[in-house]
Amino acid sequence: MHQPEHLKSAGLKSTLPRLKVLDLFENSKERHWSAEDVYKQLLNSGEDVGLATVYRVLTQFEQAGLLVRHHFEGGKSVFELNKGEHHDHIVCLQCGHVEEFYDTAIEARQEKVATELGFAIRDHSLHIYADCTKKKCPHKR
Amino acid sequence: MHQPEHLKSAGLKSTLPRLKVLDLFENSKERHWSAEDVYKQLLNSGEDVGLATVYRVLTQFEQAGLLVRHHFEGGKSVFELNKGEHHDHIVCLQCGHVEEFYDTAIEARQEKVATELGFAIRDHSLHIYADCTKKKCPHKR
DNA sequence: TATACGAATGATAATCGTTCTTATTTGCAA
DNA sequence: TTGCAAATAAGAACGATTATCATTCGTATA
Incomplete structure (x- = not known):
């Protein structure tokens, strides 16, 4: 503690x-x-x-x-x-459970896109809303 | 009309x-x-x-x-x-201007990530918050 | 260890974006 | 035209969040 x-x-x-x-x-x-x-x-x-x-x-x-x-x-x-390491989120539409993920390719492409458009990224948020296909999803919303 | x-x-x-x-x-x-x-x-x-x-x-x-x-x-x-075609957004932190973009690689990776985690994507939102490096940005926020 | 003072708290009012309620008005089919 | 369901405007109500303010607390100092 x-x-x-x-x-x-x-x-x-x-x-x-x-x-x-x-x-x-x-x-x-x-x-x-x-x-x-x-x-x-x-x-x-x-x-x-x-x-x-x-x-x-x-x-x-x-x-x-x-x-x-x-x-x-x-x-x-x-x-x-705050674990220090950035990650994005996928939110289950059934139960509201939030899972985290990080994808190097997505991060890299974002930088590329922003630069090409003439922007300097300060922050970003990627939220995927989806249905959980596993049984572990309590579906209790 | x-x-x-x-x-x-x-x-x-x-x-x-x-x-x-x-x-x-x-x-x-x-x-x-x-x-x-x-x-x-x-x-x-x-x-x-x-x-x-x-x-x-x-x-x-x-x-x-x-x-x-x-x-x-x-x-x-x-x-x-609604133009029918999905796109993501990059928001200028200075003036609030919103620009649109679409990146096939990002879209594809999202599908891959979701599938691997056991989710079926229903919707998603990718917002990049950035500073505009061009002169066209009015910086009037 | 006692104390003093600014910081932090809890209760509640206020605010902001949005939705609901209701009495009135409107679009449009007969 | 007329009738009526659908749509509207005004304002009350709502949920999330922030501001206010009198009281309490943490801690540096004596």
């Missing part, structure tokens, strides 16, 4: 809400959380945090580089731990 | 708001419009439409296949005429 160092190096005080949120992301099998998800999970765990605090902390963590924010269809932002 | 046929074939009555919205998309150099954009433009043109109607019409046009909806960062939906 070296979370306080994470926070300190990000210039953030080590407070209970921040520790709890960070713990969720670091010690849970689920990698992707919306603000509402985090809020409910903390309430269920007996923590007494405010929704506004959750939003604030998530944004701070994003700015500190601890988390990455994604805008999937559906309006709400989704966060995940 | 064969818009009424467009509407009729989509099972939609030929009303003034619908004609005006469709006209905007068909006879304007700007291809991408948000609901708010459309609403303001129509008001400036002296039309007396309601914002709710604009939202309803845009959604109907999307369902009818006349328009395509995009979810860029920033939360709000953006629409454009």
Whole structure:
């Protein structure tokens, strides 16, 4: 549990809400959380945090580089731990499960296309929405 | 001006708001419009439409296949005429200008990746956010 | 260890984009 | 023309997010 160092190096005080949120992301099998998800999970765990605090902390963590924010269809932002390595997402339309992937060829072609059009890439997002063909998909949406 | 046929074939009555919205998309150099954009433009043109109607019409046009909806960062939906041919987008971070591109290699790799992960692609969105390196960029954001 | 002060919090109001409700108007077929 | 279902405009309602503000907390310092 070296979370306080994470926070300190990000210039953030080590407070209970921040520790709890960070713990969720670091010690849970689920990698992707919306603000509402985090809020409910903390309430269920007996923590007494405010929704506004959750939003604030998530944004701070994003700015500190601890988390990455994604805008999937559906309006709400989704966060995940920043592993440093970029990847894209494939979202199951049945159950909402998110899987990650990285394809060198796709990344390279993006650079090529952008350069040819006269742009310098700052960021990009590739979201594939699909039906899971495996049995492991719970289809519980 | 064969818009009424467009509407009729989509099972939609030929009303003034619908004609005006469709006209905007068909006879304007700007291809991408948000609901708010459309609403303001129509008001400036002296039309007396309601914002709710604009939202309803845009959604109907999307369902009818006349328009395509995009979810860029920033939360709000953006629409454009459905030209039938899929393409991805590169958004200028300076001026918000949207350019379109299509890359066969990227499309093919996406199919490959999805198949390998056990998914059947239904839809996808690739948005590149970049700085325009040409002088043509108005940098007026 | 006590303390002081700025940072962080929680409750709630406000905002933004979008959808719903409802009373009124309109397109169009008979 | 007339009748009626469909479409509209206005504004209320909504969900996600941000702003406000009085209170509490973390921590550097004495």
